[in-house]
Amino acid sequence: MGRPAVLIDIGGVLSPDHLAAVADDWAGRLGRTPAEVMAALYGGNDDQILIGRVSEDAWWGVVAERLRLGPAQSGALRADVTRGHAWDPELVAAVRALRPAARTAIVSNAWPSMRPALQHAGLLDLVDAVVLSCEVGCAKPDPRIYELALHRLAAAPADALFIDDTPGHVTAARALGLAGHVHTDTPETLRRIAEFVRARGGDAELRR
Numbered sequence: 551m552g553r554p555a556v557l558i559d560i561g562g563v564l565s566p567d568h569l570a571a572v573a574d575d576w577a578g579r580l581g582r583t584p585a586e587v588m589a590a591l592y593g594g595n596d597d598q599i600l601i602g603r604v605s606e607d608a609w610w611g612v613v614a615e616r617l618r619l620g621p622a623q624s625g626a627l628r629a630d631v632t633r634g635h636a637w638d639p640e641l642v643a644a645v646r647a648l649r650p651a652a653r654t655a656i657v658s659n660a661w662p663s664m665r666p667a668l669q670h671a672g673l674l675d676l677v678d679a680v681v682l683s684c685e686v687g688c689a690k691p692d693p694r695i696y697e698l699a700l701h702r703l704a705a706a707p708a709d710a711l712f713i714d715d716t717p718g719h720v721t722a723a724r725a726l727g728l729a730g731h732v733h734t735d736t737p738e739t740l741r742r743i744a745e746f747v748r749a750r751g752g753d754a755e756l757r758r
Contacts, residue, residue, distance in 0.1 A: 613627070
């Protein structure tokens with residue numbers, strides 16, 4: 551076995567989901583349902599902004615048309631979506647503490663604003679590699695994004711644990727030979743990381 555590798559998602563894992571609250575707020579402002587707001591924000595983005603085929607500015611033009619927003623409203627909604635990222639302090643500390651016992655990577659389906667958000671939060675040095683779908687042209691559950699992350703870490707699938715809050719993304723990782731964990735709460739995820747790293751001879755005294 552090689553040195554263990556831990557691959558972890560951002561939205562819903564390192565950064566708790568804030569989009570439901572944004573959708574609820576804007577649904578009330580616009581006289582729409584939260585589902586309609588979410589559909590306007592993300593419907594069809596898998597083969598557009600999420601893999602870098604259109605710019606974030608262009609995508610916000612699409613959102614504005616869908617919701618019939620003027621420039622001021624569109625800018626305010628964009629600001630709410632972009633600045634709403636909070637970070638799970640326990641998971642962030644735990645991932646940082648893994649080095650050098652384990653190789654680490656962020657693997658996230660993300661818009662271009664994610665890298666500046668990581669930089670603003672001081673988290674670009676949190677892991678050994680940051681793999682964002684908008685930058686690499688493929689998104690989970692596409693096997694290529696997992697393979698690219700493993701390549702950047704020089705890790706074999708059998709040495710890697712993948713953590714995501716979307717079961718289908720975890721299933722895709724397992725199909726490639728990675729261990730997988732569906733994130734539902736921080737304590738269980740911390741336990742799974744420690745268990746995985748220790749089983750491969752690493753020191754996983756994760757900060758709590």
